[in-house]
Amino acid sequence: MIAKVIVDISNSEVDKIFDYLIPSNFELTVGDRVLVPFGSRSVEGFCIKITDCSDGNFKLKEIIKKLDENPLIKPEMIALAEFMKDKFYLRFVDVLRLFIPSKLRGNKVKALQREFCTLAGEDIEALKSLISPRAKSQHAIIDRLANGGEYLTVLNTEFSPSVINSLVQKGIIIKNKQEVLRKPPVDTDKNADKVELTNTQKSAIEQINNSDKSVVLLHGVTGSGKTEVYMSLIENALKSGKTAIALVPEISLTPQILRVFRARFGDDIAMLHSGLSDGERYDEWRRIYDGDAKIVVGARSAIFAPLENLGIIIIDEEHDSSYISESNPRFRTLEVAEFRAKYNGCKVVLGSATPSVESYNNARLNKIGLAEMNQRISKNGMPQIQIVDMAQELRTGNFSVFSMEFQQKLKDAVKNGNQAMVFINRRGYASYMQCKSCGYIAKCTDCDIALTYHKEDNMLKCHYCGKRFKPLDICPNCHSESIKQGKIGTEKVVRELQNLLGEDVKILRMDNDTTTTKTAYLDILGAFRRGEAQVLVGTQMIVKGHDFPNVTLVGVLDADMSLYFSDYRACERTFQLITQVSGRAGRKDKLGEVIIQTYSPKHYLFNFVKNYDYKGFFDKELNTRQVTNFPPFTTIVRVLVTNETEEKSLNCTKKIYDCLKDLKAEYFKEFVYMQAMKSPINKIQNKYRYQIVLRIKRQFESEILGKIYQIVDNNKQGNSVFVEINPQNMS
Numbered sequence: 001m002i003a004k005v006i007v008d009i010s011n012s013e014v015d016k017i018f019d020y021l022i023p024s025n026f027e028l029t030v031g032d033r034v035l036v037p038f039g040s041r042s043v044e045g046f047c048i049k050i051t052d053c054s055d056g057n058f059k060l061k062e063i064i065k066k067l068d069e070n071p072l073i074k075p076e077m078i079a080l081a082e083f084m085k086d087k088f089y090l091r092f093v094d095v096l097r098l099f100i101p102s103k104l105r106g107n108k109v110k111a112l113q114r115e116f117c118t119l120a121g122e123d124i125e126a127l128k129s130l131i132s133p134r135a136k137s138q139h140a141i142i143d144r145l146a147n148g149g150e151y152l153t154v155l156n157t158e159f160s161p162s163v164i165n166s167l168v169q170k171g172i173i174i175k176n177k178q179e180v181l182r183k184p185p186v187d188t189d190k191n192a193d194k195v196e197l198t199n200t201q202k203s204a205i206e207q208i209n210n211s212d213k214s215v216v217l218l219h220g221v222t223g224s225g226k227t228e229v230y231m232s233l234i235e236n237a238l239k240s241g242k243t244a245i246a247l248v249p250e251i252s253l254t255p256q257i258l259r260v261f262r263a264r265f266g267d268d269i270a271m272l273h274s275g276l277s278d279g280e281r282y283d284e285w286r287r288i289y290d291g292d293a294k295i296v297v298g299a300r301s302a303i304f305a306p307l308e309n310l311g312i313i314i315i316d317e318e319h320d321s322s323y324i325s326e327s328n329p330r331f332r333t334l335e336v337a338e339f340r341a342k343y344n345g346c347k348v349v350l351g352s353a354t355p356s357v358e359s360y361n362n363a364r365l366n367k368i369g370l371a372e373m374n375q376r377i378s379k380n381g382m383p384q385i386q387i388v389d390m391a392q393e394l395r396t397g398n399f400s401v402f403s404m405e406f407q408q409k410l411k412d413a414v415k416n417g418n419q420a421m422v423f424i425n426r427r428g429y430a431s432y433m434q435c436k437s438c439g440y441i442a443k444c445t446d447c448d449i450a451l452t453y454h455k456e457d458n459m460l461k462c463h464y465c466g467k468r469f470k471p472l473d474i475c476p477n478c479h480s481e482s483i484k485q486g487k488i489g490t491e492k493v494v495r496e497l498q499n500l501l502g503e504d505v506k507i508l509r510m511d512n513d514t515t516t517t518k519t520a521y522l523d524i525l526g527a528f529r530r531g532e533a534q535v536l537v538g539t540q541m542i543v544k545g546h547d548f549p550n551v552t553l554v555g556v557l558d559a560d561m562s563l564y565f566s567d568y569r570a571c572e573r574t575f576q577l578i579t580q581v582s583g584r585a586g587r588k589d590k591l592g593e594v595i596i597q598t599y600s601p602k603h604y605l606f607n608f609v610k611n612y613d614y615k616g617f618f619d620k621e622l623n624t625r626q627v628t629n630f631p632p633f634t635t636i637v638r639v640l641v642t643n644e645t646e647e648k649s650l651n652c653t654k655k656i657y658d659c660l661k662d663l664k665a666e667y668f669k670e671f672v673y674m675q676a677m678k679s680p681i682n683k684i685q686n687k688y689r690y691q692i693v694l695r696i697k698r699q700f701e702s703e704i705l706g707k708i709y710q711i712v713d714n715n716k717q718g719n720s721v722f723v724e725i726n727p728q729n730m731s
Contacts, residue, residue, distance in 0.1 A: 006048055008044040010097075023062050033067040137160065145173070182280045197228065208349060213367075214338065215347070217371070219352065219360070222583020243310055252541045258271055269293060269296075324728050386405065387610060420536075421551055424489065425539055426490070433472045435477060508536050510536060529548060552586060556594070556595070558598075568628070571624075637696065638730065663711065673694065676691070677690070677692075
């Protein structure tokens with residue numbers, strides 16, 4: 001028999017199927033991880049097919065050994081790998097690697113075993129008779145183990161190791177190795193009771209279940225009870241003997257949704273995301289693989305959980321850009337979910353208060369199903385939104401980052417024992433340092449980007465590669481000591497708030513700088529939920545999904561920060577961010593208020609935001625996209641070329657562009673736009689970046705994309721070249 005093997009080497013030259021003989025002394029299954037001879041060395045590989053004959057006429061080598069007792073990659077995932085390889089133009093091995101914990105490759109992580117102590121017999125008195133009556137500690141250990149065993153590490157904290165060893169030597173205690181599962185820390189909601197569904201929630205569930213579409217959009221305003229709908233759908237799947245996946249966009253949201261899910265479903269839940277340790281990820285993955293966990297909660301990577309017999313896939317906050325992987329391997333989570341849903345005959349539910357324009361348009365066109373929940377569960381309704389003109393604040397002499405209205409509302413909230421959240425989508429203390437005399441701006445040496453000042457560390461940091469530099473005291477260009485700081489970030493907001501409210505008011509900050517430790521998410525969110533702090537300041541991490549019953553005020557600083565980005569999604573993303581963060585206020589029995597600070601109060605977007613008019617915003621945005629020929633009416637394709645040598649990157653881009661010009665001539669009616677250029681950020685991590693941006697009509701999209709992939713394949717010239725479809729970040 002012949003095994004078709006993909007070797008575990010991420011290189012385009014060897015990303016193909018190799019044939020190996022299966023030795024007669026062991027059985028091999030599709031999905032098995034194997035060790036094979038490859039050139040002069042032995043490498044790991046994955047068996048993806050077993051046949052009777054080889055495609056070649058040369059002598060085949062034998063597989064050295066099978067590396068695992070059971071196949072790591074199940075049949076569904078082999079089929080998924082084939083789909084993703086073709087759909088997203090990926091290397092086969094890069095897709096297969098997504099399906100197993102990375103440290104499992106090369107056996108770099110193993111099951112954790114600890115010594116477990118038990119008594120040698122059930123007759124306690126007989127065991128005690130073997131030791132002196134005066135050996136009180138030994139008698140106490142026997143009593144301690146009388147109702148079952150205990151881990152040696154625990155016993156060592158209670159008793160002397162020498163006393164324990166004495167009992168082992170006498171044959172009274174037996175030591176055995178037992179596996180211990182490494183479980184991620186979870187803040188369990190012990191007070192969470194199953195609630196009675198509202199009529200709106202029942203109607204939404206009915207619409208989802210009765211829809212003839214495999215994908216259904218659940219459009220529900222913030223606080224409408226979407227999470228309870230998710231849990232009911234999962235409960236129905238479990239009752240039918242099926243399993244479920246629930247995805248959230250941010251790691252910071254995973255503990256929160258896990259907290260309420262675990263209160264409902266107990267140990268049937270496993271968690272998968274990049275914040276887990278290698279051991280935790282391995283053990284959670286094995287629980288899922290073995291069928292011990294029926295529900296998987298996690299971020300994007302959880303879509304690859306090795307669950308069988310899926311009954312429902314939920315993608316919460318479906319509009320979030322994090323569901324699209326923009327580093328190798330590049331893929332769209334929704335399309336992966338759709339494949340798994342079709343394979344298992346189940347539904348995908350997309351939940352959001354602010355759906356992406358593409359998703360809502362598909363629902364309007366009846367390409368996917370639609371269920372809507374337009375009212376909050378709270379009797380108070382949606383929080384009142386006030387738009388504050390910061391230009392007017394300056395004219396009246398207020399040079400603070402906070403408007404007078406927000407300052408007063410914030411003081412009142414704290415005084416009345418309530419909580420507040422402050423959102424600004426910029427971390428650090430200042431966005432840049434600049435010389436006032438000559439205009440010099442401190443930039444990263446490896447990236448074409450301004451360095452952000454972090455006052456706590458007194459460092460300039462690059463938010464792309466992580467490099468650190470000393471802050472500017474003197475301009476290196478003109479030697480001037482006149483240095484100014486750029487726009488404020490979360491760090492400075494906290495300092496300004498502390499000055500405003502006083503040192504006795506506890507303020508927490510949540511951004512990439514404060515969530516570097518493993519339990520930081522749990523610690524910050526848990527402390528705020530318990531009322532240990534009155535104010536939470538944060539970036540996008542605090543925007544989505546969080547449910548804090550005592551929050552009555554939300555402040556949005558620099559609300560127009562993302563409004564004027566050179567991205568066709570700028571208005572959509574700004575609307576989503578502001579609406580989502582506004583929804584954190586007044587979620588239970590207390591009234592909520594939102595203060596939005598902007599220098600562009602007359603921009604049409606803020607009128608839609610103020611009135612929670614998603615449909616009005618959608619209609620205007622869709623019309624703009626149609627007039628300007630942007631998605632969903634066209635498809636944007638970006639060919640991104642990178643190389644450590646700028647000349648090589650540029651030459652490769654020119655060659656690909658010349659070939660694409662011929663393709664454009666062939667499909668001239670389908671090409672709306674094509675242009676080659678430097679990337680907006682020309683250098684990241686010492687690699688120069690050039691790009692070709694195309695917009696093509698959707699009628700011949702798949703045909704044209706296939707030819708673009710072929711052109712790129714033929715002209716890489718040793719450069720890294722990626723083809724991105726509707727990229728989320730054009731910089």
